[in-house]
Amino acid sequence: MSDISGIWQHASAYGGRNMTIRHTLDPSGSYHTEMVYPMHGGQQNIHHYGTYHANDGKLRLQFDRGETEMVGCTDPANNFPMRPFTQDEIDEAKGLLEQDFGFELSGDTLTTTIQSPMGEMKVAYKRQDD
Amino acid sequence: MIRRWHVGFEVDAETVGDAIDVVEVGDHLCGVVDGAVVETVVAEVLDVGFAAGCRGAGEFVSVVAEGAIGVGQVCVSVIIAHAVCEIVVFGLRPEVFCVGDRSVMALVRAGNDGREHLTLST
Numbered sequence: 001m002s003d004i005s006g007i008w009q010h011a012s013a014y015g016g017r018n019m020t021i022r023h024t025l026d027p028s029g030s031y032h033t034e035m036v037y038p039m040h041g042g043q044q045n046i047h048h049y050g051t052y053h054a055n056d057g058k059l060r061l062q063f064d065r066g067e068t069e070m071v072g073c074t075d076p077a078n079n080f081p082m083r084p085f086t087q088d089e090i091d092e093a094k095g096l097l098e099q100d101f102g103f104e105l106s107g108d109t110l111t112t113t114i115q116s117p118m119g120e121m122k123v124a125y126k127r128q129d130d
Numbered sequence: 131m132i133r134r135w136h137v138g139f140e141v142d143a144e145t146v147g148d149a150i151d152v153v154e155v156g157d158h159l160c161g162v163v164d165g166a167v168v169e170t171v172v173a174e175v176l177d178v179g180f181a182a183g184c185r186g187a188g189e190f191v192s193v194v195a196e197g198a199i200g201v202g203q204v205c206v207s208v209i210i211a212h213a214v215c216e217i218v219v220f221g222l223r224p225e226v227f228c229v230g231d232r233s234v235m236a237l238v239r240a241g242n243d244g245r246e247h248l249t250l251s252t
Contacts, residue, residue: 012212021213037209046209068206085206092207096214114214123214 003027004054004103008110008125023125025052031061042072042079048093059101059112063094 005027012019020036033048050064066085073079085093102113108127113120 010213019209019212033213035209035213037212044209046206066206089206092205093210096207096210 004059004105004110007128009128010123010125021123021125022128025054029053039070039073040078041074042070044068044070045082048097050097054103057102057104059103061097061101063090063097066090066093 005025008023008025010021012021018038020034022034024032024034026032029051031048031050031052033046035044035046035048037044037046045068047067048063049066051062053060053062066089067082068085068089069082070079099114104111104113110125110127111122112125113122115121
């Protein structure tokens, strides 16, 4: 198993969204992903928990559960407290995440690759200190 | 409604009085037949942050999840898809389908402008 354990962060401004994704890959094989997604003047926070397996340039996730909350919105009615994913959300997350990703480790950069109908798409993560 | 060859849909805002109520599919999207028409909603509640990245249709990279947008919501799967693939997506419905580059772009500007500023382009 390739050792890609650690904390990896990707900051994206695509589409005008300053999104942050942080993966914590534990050496034990469990992972925790935190996503911060700005919305309505506040942000939606999403957490994923599951396990991962990385070997021979292939990364495979098993998504177990997720939680989400909305905080700090301009209109407080848009806020909601942390709640677990619904079954539909779990099913959709599994469909999106439980597929083969390619990965490449180079110094403090982890690049994941996914084959989409539009071709190869890559996301680069920088290693973060604890 | 102006139609072009291989064009999804386009609306001339000047000819549309209350644009929110007149979204209409003009053609199939690159072979996607019977694509759902987005449920109409009032402009003031649409979150249009994505539009900032759609300055030109050419920047719009081609995978769209289309569906009714609820008040104040963007579904979790859309955000995850964004995270996984850096893809800009709209809407809530789980089916994700491909459209060709420059195929469709929709922008509804929020604000108190009488709901008259709807632009659909290709």
